[in-house]
Amino acid sequence: MASSATPQLTFRAVLLSVFLAVILAAANAYLGLFAGLTIATAIPAAVISMGVLRLLGGGTILENNIVQTGASAGSSIAAGVIFTIPALVILGYWQDFRYSWVLAIAGLGGLLGVLFSVPLRRSMIVEDPLPFPEGKAAAEVLKAGENPGPGLKILALAGGVGALVKVAAESGMRLIPDNAIVSGWMGKYLGFMGTNLSPALLGVGYIVGLNVGIVVVSGSILSWQFAIPIYHMFFLGSDPELAARIADGSAEQIGRAIWSAKVRYLGVGTMLIGGVWTLFSLRKSLMSGVKSGLAAARKGSGGVVAETDRDLPMKWMLIALVAFVMPLLLLYQAIVGNWFVSVPMTIIMIVAGFLFVSVSAYLAGLIGSSNNPVSGITISTILFASAVLVLMLGRDSPIGAVAAIMIGAVVCCAAAVGGDNLQDLKAGYIVGATPWKQQLMLGIGTFSCALIMAPVLNLLAAAYGIGAPTAEHPNSLAAPQATLMASVAKGMFGGELPWTMIGIGAAIGAVIIAFDEWLKSRKAKFRVPVLAAAIGIYLPLELMVPIFLGGLLSHIVGRRRGLTANSDEAEVDRVHRPGTLFAAGLITGEALMGIAIAFPIVISKRADVLALPERFHFGAGIGLLVLAVVVWLFYRSSRNAPVPQA
Structure with a gap:
């Protein structure tokens, strides 16, 4: 410990x-706009921090912790x-x-997510x-950071692969299509x-694992192999x-x-029941987290506190809370124009x-931030806010839906940051960091990210479209x-x-929940999280298939490297770390290239600005071959890279 x-x-x-x-x-x-994850x-x-700071003369473990x-x-x-936030454009409230x-x-x-999570750290x-x-x-x-070189090489290789495939696809040079479809x-x-x-x-699938990969692809098979054919055969005539x-x-x-007009709403019903179930199943943990958080806040006032146990001062947190809430009150007032509505x-x-920051933090503590069902939390917020606003504004209010989304958006950002904050504070607790410095750094990072979100969203919307496909953007980002x-x-x-x-869809969700509870009662390793389904x-369906393949690859690599059903979490993470870095590189490389490609598309106002002549447009067969090569590289890097020492 430092x-x-x-x-x-x-x-x-x-x-x-x-x-x-x-x-x-x-x-x-x-x-997230592309795949919903x-x-x-x-x-x-x-890993990047350890490599960069080493080039600058070496960094301490606590500096690297601050960076991450x-x-x-x-x-x-x-x-x-x-x-x-894209819901405000989808609703037509914003252009x-x-x-x-x-x-x-x-x-x-x-x-607000940072502030709300501070009193939860101690409990x-x-x-x-x-x-x-x-x-x-x-x-x-961080503790094994003496040699970050191999990890950086894996990240760089995977980032280059992801970027190259993206620039070769439909939004770039159109050498290969985005999808290989048979119907x-x-x-x-x-x-x-x-x-x-x-x-x-593929990278997303590797990170979430085979269990989640099976669940999401099974959900898509239910829609595309059963619900759509059944609707076409028996109900289209009505x-x-x-x-x-x-x-x-x-x-x-x-x-x-x-699918667009009817079947995808099965997923809406399943998500609704899943969000409500998430809150109900956590009711005891929620109350426990809130009570212990308030008790910790009272206990933390006064007395000598060690540097490794010092949070942001409660007095300054309360001042900041008022300072952050007042602009949001004015924003809500600008929407509804009625203080009797904006104050509630x-x-x-x-x-x-x-x-919900308490819920998010608790879930992150149990299952990790990547599996944290923030969307379910947000649905519940919007449903509750909508129910209250219907009483105040009436069901025919033209701004009721917008007001509910505005409440949900703030809560969603707070819950996502709150859960992530506790993960970082856990890492800091293990390596001997100062909590208030981490909390301050997360606040700086949070606001820095917020500064660029609107330009990024506008760029992606102009280049690819967001929401339902249109004639101008037939392959829009689904959001x-x-x-x-x-x-x-x-x-x-x-x-x-x-x-x-x-x-x-709600009935399907109830069946899934019941099945998952049965699996839980039998202490089964395989689970069926309703929000993943x-x-x-x-x-x-085509988005879920590569996620399943990535999960399958993760399972194969783990077996080849000696993991068993009884391996603990630390061992699983250590064995999969090279693969996790390769997956992160694929995701980051492709995503950043997607953003880079958007610039010439927006400037030229032509979706095919980078496209090569049609004789160079190869079919889905070549695309599948390219994907197979990526899988092979992924497997080789994950299977053969040295496993970090425990």
Whole structure:
């Protein structure tokens, strides 16, 4: 463990942390809009920090810890923003992403997440410690940081591979397509199968593992292999408008139209019931976390506290809380124009923010930030806020849905940052860091990321489109969570939604929950998290297939490297660390290239500005071959790279 006199919050550490936070926030924003998932960034940031600071003359373990602490805000703020704020564009309230409003929602919401999580540190990390698996893993990486060279090489190789494949795909030179799809008819059965050719999705699958990979692809199979064919055969005749619209379409076009208009709402219902269940199942832990947090806050006042146990002063936290809440009150007032509504909106936001930061922190402590169901928390917030606002504004209010999204957006940013903050504080606790310095660094990283979110979103929207496909953007970024939030809020305020499909989806969610509880009672290793299944039901099948393949690759690598069902979490993380770094490199390289490609597209106003002549456009077969090469490189790097010493 490092001494408290070891340099921590140095200028170079802060500068590097902010740079990495901004880069990783942009990459995670692209990934989240594309696939509905973000990844934790602490470990890649720690490896990069150790390499960079070594070039600058060597860095201390606590400097590297500060860098990964601030940089991890890149994933949490990106998740909070892309899960909610695009809903305001999808609802038609905004035509683009307004800089000052995005900054206020993301920046102030994220800073509230930091403040709300401070009193939880003592109860969840010191007095009644939770596992915090990613915090432990980051601490082990920091302690083993004498030789970051191999990890940096893996990151660089994977980043280059991800970037090259992205520039070769449809949004770049169009050498290969984005998808390899096979569809057709077997009698009256509408068949559909395919895969996206994205290396980033392989990386996501490797990180989330085989269990989650099986669950998400099973959800998509339920939609595409069962629900869509059943609807086409038995129920399309009762929807003459949809039937007329797809009468002359191909099998793929018909399948996608039915999915867009009807079947994806099964996922909405599943997510709704999953969000409610998440809160219900955590009711005891929630109350325990809130009580212990308040007790820790009272206990922390006065007395001599060791440097390694010193949080941000409570007095300054309360001042900051008021300072951060007042601009949000004014923002809500600008939306509704009624103090009798904007003040309750602010109160709902504060109460829900603190409660759900506690939930998020508890879940992050149990299952990790990457598996933290922040979207379920946000759905619950929007449902509760909508119910209150319906009483105040009426169900026909034109701004009710927007007001509910605004509350949910702030709470989502706070919950995402809060859960991530506790992971970082766990790592710091293990290596002997000063908590208040980490909390300050996370605040700096959070606000730095918020500064760039609106330009990144506007760039991606202009280049690729966000939400439902259009003639201008036929392969738009799906933004699944934001589309879901918009649907829920709109449905609560008089919007037209296929409630029958949502109800069936809720029933499916209830069955999944019951099955998962049965597995839990049998202490089964395999589990069926309802929100993961909902994502699979809601998203196109081709996005879920490479995630499953990445999870399968992770399983194979683990078996080849000696992991068994009884291996503990530390051993699993250590064995998979080279693969995790390769996965992070694939994701970051592809995402950053996607953002880079967006610049010439927006400037030229041509989606094909980088496209080579048509004779160089190869088919899906070559695309599959490219993906196979990526899988081979992934396997070789994960299987053969030296495993860090325990």
